Amino acid sequence: SQTIHQWPATLVQPVGSPLSLECTVEGTSNPNLYWYRQAAGRGLQLLFYSVGIGQISSEVPQNLSASRPQDRQFILSSKKLLLSDSGFYLCAWSRVSGAADTQYFGPGTRLTVL
Amino acid sequence: GNSVTQMEGPVTLSEEAFLTINCTYTATGYPSLFWYVQYPGEGLQLLLKATKADDKGSNKGFEATYRKETTSFHLEKGSVQVSDSAVYFCALSDNTNAGKSTFGDGTTLTVKP
Numbered sequence: 001s002q003t004i005h006q007w008p009a010t011l012v013q014p015v016g017s018p019l020s021l022e023c024t025v026e027g028t029s030n031p032n033l034y035w036y037r038q039a040a041g042r043g044l045q046l047l048f049y050s051v052g053i054g055q056i057s058s059e060v061p062q063n064l065s066a067s068r069p070q071d072r073q074f075i076l077s078s079k080k081l082l083l084s085d086s087g088f089y090l091c092a093w094s095r096v097s098g099a100a101d102t103q104y105f106g107p108g109t110r111l112t113v114l
Numbered sequence: 115g116n117s118v119t120q121m122e123g124p125v126t127l128s129e130e131a132f133l134t135i136n137c138t139y140t141a142t143g144y145p146s147l148f149w150y151v152q153y154p155g156e157g158l159q160l161l162l163k164a165t166k167a168d169d170k171g172s173n174k175g176f177e178a179t180y181r182k183e184t185t186s187f188h189l190e191k192g193s194v195q196v197s198d199s200a201v202y203f204c205a206l207s208d209n210t211n212a213g214k215s216t217f218g219d220g221t222t223l224t225v226k227p
Contacts, residue, residue, distance in 0.1 A: 034214070096213070
């Protein structure tokens with residue numbers, strides 16, 4: 001069966017510090033990968049998605065970046081965090097296929113920028 | 115582009131009450147429709163889905179029918195329980211956009227004993 005991991009689970013960082021959040025998927029190969037942010041009491045905002053190693057598409061301009069160094073690894077980074085980067089970050093994967101498919105979400109990382 | 119509009123919350127019900135959460139969508143082509151549920155402090159998980167018009171998705175007593183004529187996918191449950199308290203997201207996905215999904219803003223449901 002497939003599983004998706006995210007770490008850390010919670011993170012408190014000062015403004016201006018760097019960020020690295022990691023997501024890994026097990027039990028599948030060549031998945032589509034996604035990073036979402038969920039602000040408090042709000043819906044999901046798609047930040048990045050990837051259809052393959054080294055292929056990253058950005059949905060919104062921001063000071064965050066994403067990388068996919070391996071097939072089942074997806075990393076969200078920032079060189080300098082802003083207060084507005086606080087939120088709940090969710091990684092998700094879906095199968096690569098011609099049909100629309102379910103997204104499978106990780107447990108999330110709660111980021112607080114102070 | 116694609117969009118999903120959900121009934122605004124929060125929704126508060128007593129145990130065993132009937133639940134409806136409205137969801138309408140705008141999409142090009144023929145999307146699949148989903149309901150996801152998010153329990154406090156957790157990621158989202160699939161609740162049910164429907165892949166074509168008139169399909170009914172069901173799971174854990176929840177149901178939703180894909181209505182192409184009204185572009186809707188309303189979530190219903192006949193008798194809610196305290197354990198159903200969560201945030202519910204309606205979403206759509208089509209096969210033309212790298213598998214990306216479009217999510218509604220979520221509806222918070224609280225069920226009181």
